[in-house]
Amino acid sequence: MSEATHTNDASGARDPPRLDGWPLVGNTVAFARDPFAFYDRLDSTGDAVCYSIAGDEFCTVFEPEYVQRILVEENERYVKAQAFRQAAAGFAEQGLLLTEGEVWRDQRVRIQPAFTPDRIQQYADAMVEYAERTAEDLASEAGAAENIVDVGEAMSELTLRILAKSLLDVDVADRRAVVREATEALNDRGDAGGASAFVPDWVPTPKNRRFRRAMTAFEQLVDDLVDDRRDAAGEHDDLLALLLHAEGPDGTTMSEDAVRDQMVTFLFAGHETTSLALTYAWHLLGRNPDAAARLRTELDDVLGDRRATMADLPDLDYTDRVVTEALRLYPPAYVIFREPTEDVRLGPYRVREGTNVTLPVFKIHRDERFYDDPDAFRPERWTDEFRAELPEYAYFPFGGGPRHCIGMRFARTELKLVLATLARELAFEPTYDGDPDLTMAATLRPDQPMEMRVEPR
Ligand code: HEM
Structure with missing residues (x-):
């Protein structure tokens, strides 16, 4: 050079x-x-x-x-682009994804302890446990006459439950619709094909109105979760605890609005991305039976009849490569x-x-x-x-430099444990032809339901 x-x-x-x-x-x-x-x-x-x-x-x-x-x-010479800020306007503006400079640095330092290897080790149990429940649900559906499942939906439900349990210690199964609607509205507004991302969010277009409504409901859900936590007796040791109690360099805790924006940020950034990555991985494995067979052989060899744990991950080399390759072909961000x-x-x-x-x-x-x-x-x-x-x-796939994905280790652990847990029990076979058409929304999404036939192994 x-x-x-x-x-x-x-x-x-x-x-x-x-x-x-x-x-x-x-x-x-x-x-x-x-x-x-x-x-x-x-x-x-x-x-x-x-x-x-x-x-x-x-x-x-x-x-x-x-x-x-x-x-x-040269990261210090750049900020998040105006086009990105505009597409995200009205969404968690005080959250880690969008803040800059000292405010961002202070937040990142406070939040980082929720993502150390030790912590992720603790979250691994929830990852495997919920994946096993999903495997059971899908297997019983597969036993029925109609064994076709919308895998995108199933993965979305699973990853949201894992995220909420790990980071906030709540089960959001019954409140998923609110998170889902906010995600959909954000994606809908951020849809690059519609160029609506370039319309300021205060312009009362139908998309912006839908987005505002959905965000209000989402923020209300988060406020309820915070209230429940403040009322609850007992010590917690998770992201929400950090957000509520960790002190910054000036000795103060985060403001209520900032806590809410962080929660919204994490529920969005950590949910849709991992759910898409898993959905694409099942699609790719369904289209490549040799790779799926090799994955299963590895799982049989390493795990036998045991459930996967974090300690198995170093031995699950092919599983790791499947995840890496899926994120190469279909990077959600x-x-x-x-x-x-x-x-x-x-x-x-x-x-x-x-x-x-x-x-x-x-x-x-x-x-x-x-x-x-x-x-x-x-x-x-x-x-x-x-x-x-x-x-x-x-x-x-996770960016780079100081602003690389804070959830990277969490996500890679989750992707591998979920793949390992489900692939031992089930095989997924796409019912549609070829590869899905994609939409450039807030994330890279399939343009169609990812319906697959579920076969117990
Ligand atoms: C396959 C899953 C995931 C992918 C592909 C992904 C991708 C990314 C990328 C590319 C960035 C950098 C954005 C930029 O530089 O502008 C990022 C940032 C971020 N991600 Fe992820 N992510 C994933 C999972 C997660 C999870 C599980 C969480 C939380 C539990 C999370 C939380 C965040 C946050 C808060 C940021 C902003 C970090 C900062 O600016 O300091 N992500 N992610």
Whole structure:
């Protein structure tokens, strides 16, 4: 790499290539009509490409080295992008996903103890226990004449229960509809295809009204959970306890609004993402019977008739690769947004202050420069040698740098334990043809119910 590439000085650098667009509307129409085709076009234009959407300046980067620079090496020169903040407006603005600077740092330090390896060890029991219950429910449904299950729904229910039990010590089975409606409304409003993400949230469109209503109900649910906790006798040792009692550097505890926003953040960020990852993993295993067979052989060899525990994870190597490969092909957090707070340099390019810089995880994960046969599901590819040679940030489903996913270890543990527990008992066979069409919403979601035939093993 040349000396010039490493300098932080943006002067003397050139603008990245630019997509032509119509005056005033820029590339808004092309993006809204088919965002996937739009990203393909960007990708074939250059390794960093600028364009305009709804009057705002965007730049998408396809080079892992630039990703590393943005998320890690020069993270202090970036904040979450305005486009991201706008799409999330009205959603947990004081929560960890959206705060910046000292406020963010203080929150991250307070919350981090809820995600240490020891803590995750404690959560592992809830993960396996709820997964076993789901396996029983699905097996009894599978025994009935109609054995087709909406796997997306089943995983959503399971991951929400695990999350709420682990982090808040509550069983939310009967209150799932509220969380679900808020998730749907946020996704609906954030749907990139509809370009509604670019309409400010105070504009009373039907989508924004639905979102407000759903958020109000969601916040009420969270307030009730907090009230229950304040009233409850007995010590708790979980995320909610930390939020209520942990003191910051100034010796104060978090405000009521901040506690609520954190809860909303965690119930959203930790639920939909893991549920999608599991759903895609079942889809991929259903489409690749050899991989499914290999997974089961590993589970039989390592576990025999025992239930999986956290201590088994180091031996569940193939299970780990299945999870890694599923997150490569279908990263639920499919684009990461940043905005430079000053002009910055990326390789030969200058990117101007205030540009919405997007890091398309889903494109880089299928780049044939890094992955042979990039669309194929091949858990075997994740050998130690392959990992060692892969450029850092050619794979980043959990982001990177100081703002990487705080729930990463939690999520990877959960994904492996749930897969191991269910795959021992059941097989899932998609009832639809091919791969699902996807929607770019707040997460990368299938456009259809993921209905699969459930067969007991
Ligand atoms: C497969 C599951 C998951 C995926 C793919 C995922 C992905 C991500 C990514 C890419 C980011 C970085 C966003 C950015 O830099 O702008 C992030 C941040 C975050 N994630 Fe996750 N996540 C997952 C599960 C979880 C879980 C289980 C939790 C909580 C229990 C969680 C809580 C959060 C929070 C609070 C942040 C913001 C962290 C910060 O800014 O300090 N996530 N996640």
